Amino acid sequence: MVNDLEADVSAVSRIDAVPAILEVICRTSGMGFAAVARVTEDRWIACAVRDDINFGLKPGGELKVETTICNEIRASRKEVVIDHVAEDSVYCQHHTPAMYGFQSYISMPIFYPDGRFFGTLCSIDPSPAKLNRPEIVKMFRLFADLIMFHLQAQDKLELAQDNLRHERDMAARRERFVATLSHDLRNPLAAIDAGAEILKMESLGSRGATALQMIQRSVQRMVALVDDVLDVARVRLGTGVPVVRRNILTQADLEQVIDELRSAWPDREIRTAVAISRDVPCDRSRISQLFSNLVGNALAHGASDAPVHVEANCRDGVFEFSVANQGTPIPADMLETLFEPFSRHSNSHQNSRIGLGLYIASEVARAHGGTLHVSSAEDGTRFWFRMPLSQEAENDIGDNAGHDRSDDKANAD
Known part of the structure; x- marks a missing residue:
């Protein structure tokens, strides 16, 4: 109960309008x-005070409630x-005016919306x-209601906060759980992959070799999914996608990504116009991941x-690449959420990922100070990435250009 009363006093003190209300009361009434x-059954506590007569009471001060x-x-x-007071038939003999030495008095009850009594103005x-x-009585009543309105607004705000x-x-907590779970999944996946590598050295029949190949592909896919979920968890927990900008990207790196995708999609044609005339300071693994996605x-x-x-090139101090395809345009309403996690813009049977690829790509772009955009119409869909080539990033490479993170490839969404 004590803590509740202290909270009520504090709440009134936080209402910016109260000092102005008390000033208007004194100036208008002459008090x-x-x-x-x-006010409760056993306590009278001043929440806010204007004292021009040296009554001596300050905010937080108390009077014996039975004397009021x-x-x-x-x-x-x-x-x-x-x-x-001296001419009032009811209060001329009352103990309170005599005790506190006043001749004029007005007090308006303040009620909660549910009818409970809070105190007085x-x-x-x-x-x-x-x-x-x-006009005086109505003014007091209006101000009493206004004070309660502010108190209720504070309560609602505190509840919302x-x-x-x-x-x-x-x-x-959920993000930490997902991050921990994803991290712990790496160990059994690594064990399965290691076991598969051992089995590759054994003499297996055609069925066994096919099954082993399926196991390794599944492991690779699981690792990619776990990495995606870990990246999302890092972003949501505020640490962001980890980026190490102490290495460089070359044309050969992008061509390697293209070769890998051509192997994975042997029936599809990828036409390239890659002309990177200079080294690109960045996190090579992450930019390759973005490109692959x-x-x-x-x-x-x-x-x-x-x-x-x-297409990829370096021009006017900017590294950029774009990827374009034909097909059904992405609906306009989906374009707005395309770079959000778990967003999927196709019902294609090939779209078996969980919708993190483009989100992670956008976070990788952001981490590099770059931008990722998309346009989609009847003539095709195009994604393009642009990143400024700052001198500071080049200087940061220094003698660590050869220090590289292990590749963290992730297949496309």
């Missing part, structure tokens, strides 16, 4: 003291207005005042009887 009080008229208002639930002065007028914190905490994506979703066009 020298005004306060917002939290506010305690009676809590019981009666009605306002009290006194113009002149009250004002006193040692001299008589003309308070029992409709608590819910948001809870949701963020739960989301972070885009080309593989075009192969998976493009028309099977039309070639995929790939």
